Amino acid sequence: MNIGPHFLRNNVFVAPMAGVTDRPFRQLCKQLGAGYAVSEMAASDPRLWASEKTARRINHDGEMEPKAVQIAGADPAMLADCARFNVERGAQIIDINMGCPVKKVCQSWCGSALLQNETLVAQILEAVVGAVDVPVTLKFRTGWDRQHKNALTIARMAEASGIAMLTLHGRTRADGYGGEAEYDTIAAVKAAVGIPVVANGDITTSEKARFVLDYTRADAVMIGRAAQGRPWIFREIDHFLRTGEHLPAPTVKEVRALMQEHLPAHYAFYGEYMGLRTARKHIGWYVRDLPGGEDFRQRMNRLESCEEQLQAVDAFFESQLLHGKRLQYGLHADQPRLAA
Template sequence: MQFVGFNLRNNLFVAPMAGVTDRPFRQLCKKLGAGLAVSEMVTSNSLLYGSAKTQRRANHDGEVAPISVQIAGADPKMMADAARHNVDRGAQIIDINMGCPAKKICNVMAGSALMQDEPLVARILEAVVQAVPDTPVTLKMRTGWNRANKNAPMLARMAEQCGIRALAIHGRTRADQYTGHAEYDTIRTVKAAVSIPVIANGDITTPQKAREVLDISGADGVMVGRAAQGRPWIFREIEHFLATGELLAPPEVSEIHRVCREHVEDLYGFYGAESGLRIARKHISWYTKGLVGSAAFRHAMNRLETTDAQMAAIDEFFGRMAADNDRLAYEPDADDDAQELAA
């Protein structure tokens, strides 16, 4: 896919997710079939540039190009400064966050809260585009602030006029959060309103759903978020299905084991042992969800206090499964509704 001046492997995008799409996860998704992975949201507050969290989010060492960094904020000058700051540190695409529904973001009138203030949106878009004239700027937004105010088509036209090069649309309003069903008809209306690429996002959980969303919305590509948590191979599955109409066999237990292990090792290296251990817990929980005996495994794993113990537990769990049958992946677990313990 030709996208804002880059030749991508395909039209499959990894959605930016706070606390998830760090460099190890982005690299893994690209390796397993994603055409582009957008970074976690990076603050536009210059006072936080030196924080460990912000510096990690701006770390792109060894990352496969193109490198897309999402910035968030509500002040045009600060957003412009943040764009320049991240381009100076390796960003090849700047993405503006106008889609996050989280209260702590919306309470400072950033993220999807911006959709309520259309003049401010225009000032932010113009400021960022002008700040990095040689770098493509993209925008991620929702269909509107609430169901009575679905202004995405109007904002899309405004964005194109301001120089935004592509749009990603989550098919829900800010008020919907992540409830209900994504509205692909609104995305289709947005696509008809502009000539720049439009990427559809929301509820894309299978290769068949990706095909359906492309057909309904007319979008140029699809963006996968939560469905890739613990299933980064979903991108190769979608890629294969879109190309051939055939479904790939689900991954064998041995491959899930290998991918999980390598991902966790990357997390240790990226965050350090203490933070890596804690952050790895949610990813291990996602990798093992739905596997026989996984609820008891997760319960015990989340209480381990060293990386060696955590890795040994991963090896023991998957080793036991593979010894029984290498095709046991995703067999229902009687206790699978147990609450996942986050990092």
């Protein structure tokens, strides 16, 4: 599929997640089969553009194309300026955030809180689309609560304003990340518009991705939390969608090599002090459900240098070879077994 002039190699995408989908992680996901990835959301307030946090979020140096930046805010003129600012710095696609349910964001009337003001939504869409000559996409939710679902209205407004693609999370703002995502609204939006629609929410397995695509007729799926610590999920889902067959779990040797790539890139991106600390959550996700993973996570969190952390991770994955050449998820630490 395409977003404007950009051809995407498949229809399995990485969801933008604050504090997770930084440049090193996005790059790794793309290398492991993701057809498309969007940055963490960047604030539209120009007073924040020079901050270290925002500078990192819009840093795409050396990243595989297309380079997409998600912007967040509630002022149409500021969002338009923010879009121009990012395009001038290499963004090839601008994504507007109207999906974040986090209280801090919604209290500023940003993210999914915008869905309560359809007039303002229309003004934002028109301002941003008119400000740049690159494709503009929209990520949003089904409504602000279950009694006020307006995804169809928003989708039609978006198409009319020139939005190039829609990503719809099958929850309302009030749902947060609780309960189960619903896909009827995504199916209705897909049937109502002529632009690509991406389904998002609770897509955790290859079978679930196939079901959601068939049920909604969406053009693509977007994977969020299921990719944390498991960036190879994109190639697994892509392979299953193309062949109907499952790929085997990655080998211990492969994941060990991935960690030797991911962690140094993470340290270089954040610096020694912050890199050590922000890497802990990624490492925790990688080792969860592996034999001895929880004990290792607790010990690893006490290490105080990047070198020690990297060496400890390498040794942990070396130890996984005791359980077989492939990762053994769900195998309890006191039940070792050899596996192919």
